[in-house]
Amino acid sequence: MLNISGVHTFYGAIEALKGVSLEVETGEISTLIGSNGAGKSTLLMTICGSPRARWGKVLFEGRDITKMPTHEIVQLGIAQSPEGRRIFSRMTVYENLQMGAIRNTEDRFERNISRVFELFPRLKERRNQRGGTLSGGEQQMLAVGRALMSEPRMLLLDEPSLGLAPMVVKQIFEVIKQINQDDKVTVFLVEQNAFHALKLAHRGYVMVNGNITMSGTGQELLVNPEVRSAYLEGGH
Amino acid sequence: MEYFVQQLINGLTLGSIYGLIAIGYTMVYGIIGMINFAHGDIYMIGAFVGIIGFIVMAILGITWIPLALLLVLVMAIVFTSVYGWTVERIAYRPLRGSQRLAPLISALGMSIFLQNYVQLLQGARVKPMQPMISGGLQLMDGGVGGFTVGMSYMQIIIILLTVVLMAAFTLLITKTALGRMQRACEQDKLMAALVGVNVDRTISLAFVMGAALAAVAGVMVTLYYGVIDFYIGFLAGLKAFTAAVLGGIGSIAGAMLGGLAIGLIEALWSAYFSVEYKDVAAFSILILVLIFRPSGFLGKPEIEKV
Ligand SMILES: Nc1ncnc2c1ncn2[C@@H]1O[C@H](COP(=O)(O)OP(=O)(O)O)[C@@H](O)[C@H]1O
Numbered sequence: 001m002l003n004i005s006g007v008h009t010f011y012g013a014i015e016a017l018k019g020v021s022l023e024v025e026t027g028e029i030s031t032l033i034g035s036n037g038a039g040k041s042t043l044l045m046t047i048c049g050s051p052r053a054r055w056g057k058v059l060f061e062g063r064d065i066t067k068m069p070t071h072e073i074v075q076l077g078i079a080q081s082p083e084g085r086r087i088f089s090r091m092t093v094y095e096n097l098q099m100g101a102i103r104n105t106e107d108r109f110e111r112n113i114s115r116v117f118e119l120f121p122r123l124k125e126r127r128n129q130r131g132g133t134l135s136g137g138e139q140q141m142l143a144v145g146r147a148l149m150s151e152p153r154m155l156l157l158d159e160p161s162l163g164l165a166p167m168v169v170k171q172i173f174e175v176i177k178q179i180n181q182d183d184k185v186t187v188f189l190v191e192q193n194a195f196h197a198l199k200l201a202h203r204g205y206v207m208v209n210g211n212i213t214m215s216g217t218g219q220e221l222l223v224n225p226e227v228r229s230a231y232l233e234g235g236h
Numbered sequence: 237m238e239y240f241v242q243q244l245i246n247g248l249t250l251g252s253i254y255g256l257i258a259i260g261y262t263m264v265y266g267i268i269g270m271i272n273f274a275h276g277d278i279y280m281i282g283a284f285v286g287i288i289g290f291i292v293m294a295i296l297g298i299t300w301i302p303l304a305l306l307l308v309l310v311m312a313i314v315f316t317s318v319y320g321w322t323v324e325r326i327a328y329r330p331l332r333g334s335q336r337l338a339p340l341i342s343a344l345g346m347s348i349f350l351q352n353y354v355q356l357l358q359g360a361r362v363k364p365m366q367p368m369i370s371g372g373l374q375l376m377d378g379g380v381g382g383f384t385v386g387m388s389y390m391q392i393i394i395i396l397l398t399v400v401l402m403a404a405f406t407l408l409i410t411k412t413a414l415g416r417m418q419r420a421c422e423q424d425k426l427m428a429a430l431v432g433v434n435v436d437r438t439i440s441l442a443f444v445m446g447a448a449l450a451a452v453a454g455v456m457v458t459l460y461y462g463v464i465d466f467y468i469g470f471l472a473g474l475k476a477f478t479a480a481v482l483g484g485i486g487s488i489a490g491a492m493l494g495g496l497a498i499g500l501i502e503a504l505w506s507a508y509f510s511v512e513y514k515d516v517a518a519f520s521i522l523i524l525v526l527i528f529r530p531s532g533f534l535g536k537p538e539i540e541k542v
């Protein structure tokens with residue numbers, strides 16, 4: 001579904017991605033793990049064209065999206081819950097969800113919002129509250145809900161568990177699984193919380209310093225000694 | 237008392253005009269964080285299109301005033317919006333992402349350009365216009381030797397039109413998808429793009445909407461005062477900008493309130509102190525606000541929980 005080959009992305013003179021290649025298969029959950037500053041968020045944003053890859057190619061369903069403007073890329077059926085959640089803080093929960101559906105037709109709106117409220121009943125309770133006043137966990141739910149409002153075929157999630165209480169993390173991962181299994185949404189999940197992510201994912205990639213250094217099924221990486229010592233030992 | 241009420245009416249009229257112009261400043265500031273110093277001149281262009289429009293109506297023989305007024309308003313809105321859109325495209329968009337000072341200088345340049353452009357095309361002399369809508373209502377009769385409070389039909393039209401436009405505009409911003417896109421781009425352009433908003437187009441639209449409201453103000457002023465020249469945008473622009481800052485720049489309701497406040501201050505100051513210093517009064521307020529309450533009446537706090 002998503003095919004990334006030899007992608008290099010720069011911030012000024014800094015090369016954040018140094019030739020990344022990977023694939024996300026239709027219907028699967030793929031995960032990308034790696035420590036802070038490895039370039040994971042940069043990769044997700046490069047998929048959406050901001051910043052743009054200087055070299056290399058990004059194909060979505062066979063179509064070259066490397067040079068497309070961001071708002072056109074996401075209209076092809078990609079939605080992202082970005083790093084830091086980026087809730088529209090001066091809008092209500094409901095308006096944030098409306099923003100997620102801004103490119104959709106009216107009739108799909110009702111169906112999608114009831115699905116989001118079903119996945120996150122908390123958001124329904126808080127529908128008229130301003131986004132900026134939500135707790136961290138609620139903001140994360142809203143970020144995922146907003147992404148789902150566009151009825152995407154592929155969902156990009158950037159560290160949805162960051163800074164959340166274990167209970168909330170569990171809930172979020174449960175929802176990701178449901179979205180994938182029940183709604184048939186392909187998921188590309190970026191995580192530092194490697195244990196949960198690998199357990200959930202069909203396929204995993206490890207990123208170090210702007211390069212993909214390992215890949216395999218979630219299970220393979222979970223038992224891999226290198227992965228264990230670098231990302232799994234201590235905690236979890 | 238009668239005299240005071242009369243000044244309130246005059247101030248309200250003036251404030252309506254400032255408020256309409258101020259919205260343009262505040263919208264552009266809200267979305268790209270820049271003061272569009274050419275906006276006053278956009279308003280001036282609206283006034284000129286208005287005066288030309290009335291001449292065209294006379295030539296076409298459209299003499300029924302409500303129809304003529306409506307057609308001229310539409311014409312002014314269309315032409316002025318095109319100017320607003322063009323200014324953004326050629327003077328600001330190429331500079332997006334550069335230092336803050338660059339678009340500011342570009343805006344000043346654009347302002348000077350527009351003034352000279354109109355001066356070349358239309359001449360430097362003031363343009364007079366036959367009064368079209370005269371007469372008015374008598375509200376309070378002061379009796380023999382007393383002061384009679386009146387409200388001209390023109391004042392009524394200006395105030396009513398402003399109220400209707402502002403209500404419609406507020407609904408547009410708070411309740412429609414278009415308004416949500418404006419607000420989303422104000423808050424986080426990257427995230428807006430990530431949900432599929434065409435950010436460049438939304439910014440263009442902010443300029444167009446601001447210009448459309450300024451065009452209405454321009455036409456109204458033409459009718460109200462009966463004279464315009466290529467330089468009217470400067471002072472009116474500065475006052476409207478003051479209004480926007482007073483109300484809290486970035487806030488649309490603030491721009492409306494600020495406009496009213498400046499109009500009232502100006503009218504009352506002229507009435508009770510001195511007409512010569514009315515502009516000084518308005519700008520002293522700007523300075524005081526900047527010193528003591530830089531975020532204005534309804535300004536947004538700088539720090540937001542993310
Ligand atoms: N906006 C930016 N400007 C400059 N450098 C950046 C920017 N964003 C990220 N970087 C740098 O790019 C590298 C990768 O960052 P990032 O993609 O955020 O990593 P991760 O998401 O894996 O923590 C880091 O070295 C970071 O400092």
Ligand SMILES: [Mg+2]
Pocket residue numbers: 037040041042083159
């Ligand atoms: Mg990151």
